[in-house]
Amino acid sequence: MKQPNVEMLEEVTYPKHYLFAKRMLDIILSGTLLVLLSPLLLLVSCLLYIDAGFPVIFEQTRVGTRGKPFILKKFRTMPQVNPTSSKERKEYRKNWIDGVPDNFVFKSSSPVEVSKLGTFLRKYSLDELPQLINILKGEMSLVGPRPEISEITDYYNMKQRQRLLVKPGLTGYAQVNGRSGLTHGEKIQCDLYYVKHMSLMLDVRIIFQTVKHVIKPENSF
Numbered sequence: 001m002k003q004p005n006v007e008m009l010e011e012v013t014y015p016k017h018y019l020f021a022k023r024m025l026d027i028i029l030s031g032t033l034l035v036l037l038s039p040l041l042l043l044v045s046c047l048l049y050i051d052a053g054f055p056v057i058f059e060q061t062r063v064g065t066r067g068k069p070f071i072l073k074k075f076r077t078m079p080q081v082n083p084t085s086s087k088e089r090k091e092y093r094k095n096w097i098d099g100v101p102d103n104f105v106f107k108s109s110s111p112v113e114v115s116k117l118g119t120f121l122r123k124y125s126l127d128e129l130p131q132l133i134n135i136l137k138g139e140m141s142l143v144g145p146r147p148e149i150s151e152i153t154d155y156y157n158m159k160q161r162q163r164l165l166v167k168p169g170l171t172g173y174a175q176v177n178g179r180s181g182l183t184h185g186e187k188i189q190c191d192l193y194y195v196k197h198m199s200l201m202l203d204v205r206i207i208f209q210t211v212k213h214v215i216k217p218e219n220s221f
Helices: 016-036 038-052 083-095 116-123 131-137 160-165 184-197 200-215
Strands: 057-063 069-075 141-143 169-171
Touching: 016 038, 016 131, 016 141, 016 200, 038 069, 038 116, 069 131, 131 169, 141 200, 160 184, 169 200
Parallel strands: 141 169
Antiparallel strands: 057 069
C-alpha cells in the first residue's frame, strides 16, 4: 500500500497530560464497552452468520496516524468485495491532480448490496463496534478523524494530509456534524478543526453528541 508523503506533514504538539488522559479514556471506555456489550456482539455475530455465513467480521487496511497502515475491523454488512468493481472505481480518480475534490462523496456500497440486517447495523452504527478492539490496541482512539482507505489518501494534497497527524477515531467532529451527508471538503474542514482544537473537553463533547446521533440516526449509509 502506498503511504502518504508524511514528510510534508506539519508537526503538532499537544500537552502530555492530555495525551495521557486521552489514552486512559480510550483504554477504560473501550475495555468496559467490550465487556458490557459482549452479549450484543455475540448476538450480532450469530445473526450475521445465519444471514450470510462466515466471515462475520470484515477487515480492511486503513491509513492511520502519519500514514501508518492498520487493519480496521467491522461487522460485515455486505458480500465480499469484487476486485474488478474496486478497480473500476479507481478509474475516475486518475484526474485527481490537486487532491481529492471537495465535492467528492464516497459511498462504499449501494443499498442493494447491503442486507436488511446490515442496513439496520449501519443505521445505528452497530457495525462499527469491533473497532473497540482497534482502540484497545492503540491503533485508533474513541475520538478522531475517521480512518480512510489508501485509495483516497494516496490523492491527498498537503492540506488534506494534515488530518493524518492525529490518531483516527471511532467517532469524530465530522460524524457529529453531518456524518455521511458531508462532502469530502466539509469532512476535511471538520477534521482539521479537530486537529487544531483537540482537547479532553472537546473529546467528551463529541462522545456525548455521538450517543445522541446513534439514538436518533441521520445521514447514515
